[in-house]
Amino acid sequence: MEKILKFGGTSCGSIQSIEQVVSIIEKNVKSQSQFSVVFSAMSGVTNQLLEAGSLASKGKKNALELVEQIENRHFEVIKHFIPIKGQSQVIANIRNLVNELKDVLKGITLLKEISPKSSDLLVSFGERLSTTLIFYILREKNLDVEFVDAREIIKTNDEFGKSEVDFTLSNPLIQSYFTNLGNKIGLVTGFIGSNTKGETTTLGRGGSDYTASIIGAALGVKEVEIWTDVDGIMTADPRKVSTAFTIPSISYAEAMELTHFGAKVIYPPSLQPAFQKEIPIRVLNTFNADFKGTIVTKKPASSKYIITGISSIDQLALVNLQGSGMVGVAGVSAKLFSVLSKEKVSVILISQASSEHSICFAIEPQMADKVKSILTSAFEKEIQDGDIEGIEVQRDLSVIAIVGEGMKKHTGVSGKLFSVLGKNGINIVATAQGSSELNISVVIAQKDLSKALNVIHETFFFSQLRSLHLYLVGAGLIGKTLLKQLAGQEKFLANYRGLKVKLVGIANSRKQLIDEAGIPINEAIELLNEKGNPNQIDTFIEKIKELNLPNAVFADCTADKEIYHHYLGLFKSNISVVTPNKVANSGPYKQYAELHQTALQKGVKFLYETNVGAGLPVINTLQGLIASGDRFEKIEGVLSGTLSFIFNQFVPGKSFMEVVKQAKEKGYTEPDPREDLSGMDVARKILILSREIGLKLEFSDITIEKIIPANCENANSVDSFFEELDKSNAYFENLVNEAHQNGKKLRYIAALENNKITIGLRQVDSSHPFYQMDGADNVIAFTTKRYHDRPLVIKGPGAGAEVTASGVFADIVSLGNLA
Numbered sequence: 061m062e063k064i065l066k067f068g069g070t071s072c073g074s075i076q077s078i079e080q081v082v083s084i085i086e087k088n089v090k091s092q093s094q095f096s097v098v099f100s101a102m103s104g105v106t107n108q109l110l111e112a113g114s115l116a117s118k119g120k121k122n123a124l125e126l127v128e129q130i131e132n133r134h135f136e137v138i139k140h141f142i143p144i145k146g147q148s149q150v151i152a153n154i155r156n157l158v159n160e161l162k163d164v165l166k167g168i169t170l171l172k173e174i175s176p177k178s179s180d181l182l183v184s185f186g187e188r189l190s191t192t193l194i195f196y197i198l199r200e201k202n203l204d205v206e207f208v209d210a211r212e213i214i215k216t217n218d219e220f221g222k223s224e225v226d227f228t229l230s231n232p233l234i235q236s237y238f239t240n241l242g243n244k245i246g247l248v249t250g251f252i253g254s255n256t257k258g259e260t261t262t263l264g265r266g267g268s269d270y271t272a273s274i275i276g277a278a279l280g281v282k283e284v285e286i287w288t289d290v291d292g293i294m295t296a297d298p299r300k301v302s303t304a305f306t307i308p309s310i311s312y313a314e315a316m317e318l319t320h321f322g323a324k325v326i327y328p329p330s331l332q333p334a335f336q337k338e339i340p341i342r343v344l345n346t347f348n349a350d351f352k353g354t355i356v357t358k359k360p361a362s363s364k365y366i367i368t369g370i371s372s373i374d375q376l377a378l379v380n381l382q383g384s385g386m387v388g389v390a391g392v393s394a395k396l397f398s399v400l401s402k403e404k405v406s407v408i409l410i411s412q413a414s415s416e417h418s419i420c421f422a423i424e425p426q427m428a429d430k431v432k433s434i435l436t437s438a439f440e441k442e443i444q445d446g447d448i449e450g451i452e453v454q455r456d457l458s459v460i461a462i463v464g465e466g467m468k469k470h471t472g473v474s475g476k477l478f479s480v481l482g483k484n485g486i487n488i489v490a491t492a493q494g495s496s497e498l499n500i501s502v503v504i505a506q507k508d509l510s511k512a513l514n515v516i517h518e519t520f521f522f523s524q525l526r527s528l529h530l531y532l533v534g535a536g537l538i539g540k541t542l543l544k545q546l547a548g549q550e551k552f553l554a555n556y557r558g559l560k561v562k563l564v565g566i567a568n569s570r571k572q573l574i575d576e577a578g579i580p581i582n583e584a585i586e587l588l589n590e591k592g593n594p595n596q597i598d599t600f601i602e603k604i605k606e607l608n609l610p611n612a613v614f615a616d617c618t619a620d621k622e623i624y625h626h627y628l629g630l631f632k633s634n635i636s637v638v639t640p641n642k643v644a645n646s647g648p649y650k651q652y653a654e655l656h657q658t659a660l661q662k663g664v665k666f667l668y669e670t671n672v673g674a675g676l677p678v679i680n681t682l683q684g685l686i687a688s689g690d691r692f693e694k695i696e697g698v699l700s701g702t703l704s705f706i707f708n709q710f711v712p713g714k715s716f717m718e719v720v721k722q723a724k725e726k727g728y729t730e731p732d733p734r735e736d737l738s739g740m741d742v743a744r745k746i747l748i749l750s751r752e753i754g755l756k757l758e759f760s761d762i763t764i765e766k767i768i769p770a771n772c773e774n775a776n777s778v779d780s781f782f783e784e785l786d787k788s789n790a791y792f793e794n795l796v797n798e799a800h801q802n803g804k805k806l807r808y809i810a811a812l813e814n815n816k817i818t819i820g821l822r823q824v825d826s827s828h829p830f831y832q833m834d835g836a837d838n839v840i841a842f843t844t845k846r847y848h849d850r851p852l853v854i855k856g857p858g859a860g861a862e863v864t865a866s867g868v869f870a871d872i873v874s875l876g877n878l879a
């Protein structure tokens with residue numbers, strides 16, 4: 061025999077799935093391999109049988125209704141696969157089995173009780189029915205098959221419900237049976253066996269896999285194939301991590317570790333006989349039969365990943381035993397674990413500090429109360445004497461284990477694990493590493509489980525493609541331009557920066573839309589309009605925090621004066637903020653400092669390069685100089701793109717108001733251009749620069765020389781502001797004429813020197829470095845200790861949608877380097 065195949069309940073569960081099974085078996089026949097097949101009951105039938113048993117024991121008639129349902133399900137399959145003239149024999153055989161089943165239920169009804177022994181007999185009908193059914197289907201296809209009742213070859217002890225296999229008795233029976241079978245395909249009932257008296261027994265959890273593994277081991281086959289309904293063992297639970305993928309090859313030991321922490325595809329104890337004989341086990345998908353699945357072997361193929369997989373237990377409780385009296389006292393942990401073992405408490409994980417001051421261990425949460433009371437009485441004396449301070453239970457925790465033989469060869473694996481959790485604000489409550497270095501486990505709050513699994517998975521399996529989760533608030537000029545740029549660069553970012561910017565939320569002042577699965581960037585605005593809910597920024601931010609996505613960034617592309625109140629809370633939730641909005645950084649100094657300190661403390665970023673000079677590298681350059689120890693002596697600049705444009709465009713004879721309107725149309729002005737013309741916008745920028753170099757200045761420390769007459773400044777709406785501007789044309793003509801007559805140009809210059817900020821309109825001549833400027837140019841000159849004789853000058857367009865959005869873009873992408 062070369063192979064044993066095993067098909068699980070879902071594979072035998074329907075006409076469609078049985079069609080798959082038949083085609084897989086036919087393919088094996090064509091390849092002329094010698095093999096036999098083990099079957100589970102049709103999915104759901106075992107439970108129905110148990111339910112029928114329980115109903116019967118209570119004397120309820122509807123037990124028979126369940127039997128009828130089971131019978132009909134089998135008949136339907138027969139009718140599909142077997143031509144009418146052959147059906148009667150098959151139906152008669154199934155009916156015989158069903159009658160026998162009804163007799164068993166009658167017995168249970170009479171006795172009014174269901175013993176483990178009758179329960180085993182009852183459930184055995186599941187596999188006996190499914191295997192009989194498939195036997196006839198395959199015979200109809202002219203395959204040389206034989207029905208094998210496993211009770212004749214697998215012998216067990218008398219422990220009904222979960223009997224132990226007697227290999228000394230079974231192995232020779234199996235060997236002689238299959239030798240006699242010759243070239244026929246044996247179709248074996250999974251899950252069941254019998255004791256020496258011939259009474260039916262069952263093999264417990266993973267029973268049919270166990271049957272396949274027992275037979276495979278007894279016959280020394282080359283491979284055991286477990287056919288199920290998933291693509292093999294995956295790197296993580298695909299319901300929790302959507303990017304999880306199949307592990308092509310895994311060691312027995314790794315499979316054991318992964319399944320200990322919850323991966324449910326196989327149940328390794330049931331594969332033990334095959335493991336021991338080093339027979340490879342292949343996990344395959346009946347519904348995706350050409351897929352290679354996972355092979356579990358002693359020596360798996362080498363992999364490019366450091367770890368093999370991640371698994372988790374959703375719910376556990378942590379018990380902590382601590383006290384100074386425990387230090388150096390031998391026997392505390394011996395006593396602890398012997399008490400636990402006596403009470404059959406299974407311990408999921410243990411961690412002890414080397415100070416020996418405390419021992420903590422994880423258990424199933426439903427055991428927590430019991431364990432606490434057992435330990436309180438077991439350690440009564442130690443607690444009374446004060447050697448143990450008490451027994452503390454923490455709940456609502458989860459454990460994540462990263463598993464892999466490859467960890468032995470690599471340093472820094474735990475560093476990587478802890479740092480990615482830390483960066484995402486996930487607190488590690490306890491940790492344990494087995495000395496085999498096959499697994500590192502961390503206990504975390506249950507609310508962080510999904511986030512943690514995803515970042516860990518990304519870190520270890522997709523280090524070549526990191527995700528940033530982006531929430532964009534403000535879908536106006538800058539927001540929309542940013543979206544366009546992001547959409548255009550999606551491929552480039554993936555291919556050359558290993559970065560995926562996933563838009564998960566978007567809002568404007570009217571609507572909001574959040575979708576964890578990702579909002580297509582190039583359709584985001586339409587989707588927001590069509591599907592968005594009314595926007596309430598508070599609820600939007602609450603939702604963001606609740607979602608708790610890893611590597612998250614909030615981009616504030618509004619000019620709103622209140623939104624920044626949320627930044628602090630976002631930082632505290634480990635969400636970075638990127639913004640062109642200057643309000644946060646130019647408010648009271650105390651608040652500026654608090655925002656920056658909190659971001660630093662939480663390990664998130666607060667990035668706002670576009671606060672000054674739009675996309676020009678002003679803030680980054682300044683921060684670089686400061687970080688490298690340079691000292692600032694003077695900052696001087698033309699910081700308003702709008703005013704620059706206006707003084708470059710406006711000549712006497714033109715309408716000043718029209719030029720301002722043009723600036724607005726070109727996207728240079730603030731949403732409210734009064735901010736630009738009042739000098740407010742420039743004041744914000746120079747104040748921000750002063751804070752960046754370490755000064756604690758307030759807005760009130762700034763002297764602003766106004767350039768617009770009071771009637772314009774005090775206009776109470778944007779429209780009336782334009783009207784007032786129109787009326788004041790002569791005033792502006794005068795200003796410009798005067799400068800022209802002196803051979804000079806007008807520049808609105810902000811200067812910071814000797815801790816003082818001044819802002820005003822200056823006439824500059826051709827020798828002045830700010831004389832030559834075009835369009836909406838900004839120019840900033842840094843005079844520092846190092847740039848002393850000739851300042852460092854940054855010059856170029858300092859306003860406009862494209863250059864601003866690209867500055868925001870660059871800030872966002874720089875976060876990707878940290879993800």
Ligand SMILES: NC(=O)c1ccc[n+]([C@@H]2O[C@H](COP(=O)([O-])OP(=O)(O)OC[C@H]3O[C@@H](n4cnc5c(N)ncnc54)[C@H](O)[C@@H]3O)[C@@H](O)[C@H]2O)c1
Pocket residue numbers: 533534535536537538539567568569570595597617618619620623640641642670671674727728729730731858859860861864
């Ligand atoms: N235009 C430039 O050259 C430039 C340069 C640097 C910085 N900035 C800054 O960029 C920001 C955006 O400017 P813009 O020209 O795109 O403005 P805009 O008026 O075109 O767009 C603002 C967007 O924010 C939304 N919004 C306002 N309040 C909101 C709230 N409370 N909640 C949700 N959404 C809200 C609006 O609906 C709109 O979608 C401003 O802070 C501006 O100072 C602009």
Ligand SMILES: N[C@@H](CCO)C(=O)O
Pocket residue numbers: 670671672673674699700701702703728729730736741858859860
């Ligand atoms: N309104 C601003 C945009 C850049 O911050 C300006 O004109 O400079």
Ligand code: NA
Pocket residue numbers: 669670671672673674675676677678679867
């Ligand atoms: Na900038």
